[in-house]
Amino acid sequence: MRGGTDGSKSGTLTKERFLERAVGKCPEVEIYIGGVAVRCLLDTGSNVSTLTESFFKEHLHGEDTDIHCTTKWLKITAANRLPLPYLGYVELDIQVMGLTVPGCGFLVIRDHDDVETDTAPPGILGMNIAQRCKQLILAEFDNALEGTLDNDWRAAFSRVQEATLGEANRMVRVAGTCKSYVPAASVATIQARIPRELMGNRDIGLFEPGNTPLPGGLILVPTLVSPGSRVFPVQVVNLSPEDVWLPSKLKLGVLTQGHHIDSSSCEVKFQRISADHEEVIVSQRSMTGVEPGLQCPLEKVQIGGTPTQQAELKALLIEYLDVFAVCDDDLGYTENVTHEIPVSDDVPVSQPYRRIPPNQLEEVKEHISGLLKRGVIRESSSSYASPVVLVRKADGNLRLCVDYRKLNSKTRRDAFPLPRIDESLDALSKA
Template sequence: MGGIKVPCLVDTGSMVSTITESFFRQHFESWGQERLQACHWLQLKAANGLSIPYLGYIELSVELCDKFLPQCGVLVVKDPPGAGPSTVPGVLGMNVIRKCYHELFGQHGEALFSLGFVTEAPKPLVQALQKCHDVSIRAPLDLSGHMRVRGKRACCIPGGVMKVVAATCSEQYSGATVLFEPTDVNLPAGLLASPALVRVVRGTAYIPVVNVGTTAVLLYPRTIIGTLEDVHVVSLPAGVTEVLPNVATMASHTATPTVQDQMEGIDLSKLSAEEQGQVRSLLKKYSSVFSAHDTDLGCTNLISHDIPVLDDIPVRQRYRRIPPSEYEVVKEHINQLLGAEVIRESSRVVADYVFIRCFK
């Protein structure tokens, strides 16, 4: 690291790489103190859940498996109590190992595991590289976190223009705020998307995509433009606290008033007691003709209604498209009408007519 040989433990469960404070002061303090950057917003925890104190982080070039990796972030952690000279000063985490794997695989492909500088590397390091390889092979099979371009037509993004592209994902993310990260290989040349926190609504999120070129680029449907990851607040900067939303839940026990309740609620105070009794008796006798609610329409066979037309050709029109945001509302309304028998499903036998019952 930084031209200094650092004995390290290989930790495939760690997302960061570290060196001890004493090792830092011995080898890097003379030139690295100015480059040591604070990151109080990051909370570092051990496997047992205890916090690990650290001074900050420094960007160092790392040479691993004959591969030069510039600008690798390394945390400088405080020395553990009772640490002796035999303490290993470094921990090699997956942030560096994964970067090394991608560099090697991009250059050598699967043949990298037969190369001398890999086979001669310490066994834990080879196993860590193999783990990265296994994850990269399995990743395409798990499409739950992938974002794909929505629609049936290609989206045209002119040169030098940023366009918000609708993308679909798994329903498991609906209603959540997630981290979008662009893919490295699937976006056409000239298109860039930035990592961002996005809100998923009914399996759809809107991703800003920029065309940095001068000519228009087509983004075709079902193209994978990135991945999604669940996000959680781990730590916050000093002086910043998280305010949880106050959600009030109210249960309503008010039932829809029946016809009888509505009749009893009628104000007949201007009538005499005898007249009130006659009116209520009359209402009760014909209570079946009143609608209990909006979909209680009923039907009659006492009269028929004819609609004169110019010819006998059945009227048939194309399906009128509904905005996707209204799908659930329309579906619920249609189900209510079907349940109330106001309409019934169309049939080819009756030339796709939808029959509507007559009102009372």
């Protein structure tokens, strides 16, 4: 066999040389499942995540009844195209650097007696979980993680970004003639420039990372770009403990054409703030018409009055339809106001939880799990604790309330004098 390099032509193949050139190190990360530390391989080439049968049953105390049988309709093949035998599917909450990622899907792999598994990690993290971990950690980077990230996860996210890169069809570079500064452990905004020959007539574009990793493992935040804009701001996340300088005209990523979906209820607008900055506004589109097969929420509302009054009221409601909730999961959220509760002293109100009737325990667990998955509530380690109260709605469903009476008793209330009733009645005299 003719060798491709001088080293491969030598006739001596030692064990050390073989291990150095033929065997690479797969990145490993540590997660926690139910307080149990699990060392997992990060496999960006895997679509699924797995746990061994022995680890699931011995360390997580899993039972066969906890495993959903999906083997009849979901077939998994390995890289060698051979079927991968597994018992079924489970959803587990995992902890990554103190952050909880709820409802992560794992396949429980059947153990083989003829395979040595003592030294192999019991789990594999595929792209289904790796991408969720990346999104959660980036969202909590400044708040919960205080701008620090574990070295293993930083290297892992670089591999996740490389694995999710799309085809580069429109290259975007760093704008300006000077270097762009990205401080350590922070999120910075830099200016990006689109080549003049790629401007043309285009619709809204989507800027995404390119094929080449950025210096220092920087991560770009996907950005909407307004039509006709050549220079636009983009956010860059620096997860490393060192400052990074991006040279001028460095390749940042690609600009892909946005696709307009008629059925979308949102409308994207671009508002120019200054010469170098734009603001992206996503607003609810007025529902002047509803697609066939979709029921307008107003169909459930009984409107009285004359036909003319009904038409006017319906037009008004449709114009502001985005302020109404159409289901229990349609919740509003704002960051414009921060709520604070001033108390009379610094002693936390910490009450033990109240006993839940055994016949309602599973229903309560399922209800709380659903609230966690939808992001309505989150886990807390606060020194304040108030017990929950179970209340039945009129339709029989469970309503989860909290008894805040002890907290209310030590809350300093704002003094807002109410108007005098006699003055209000005098003002209405002869009206």
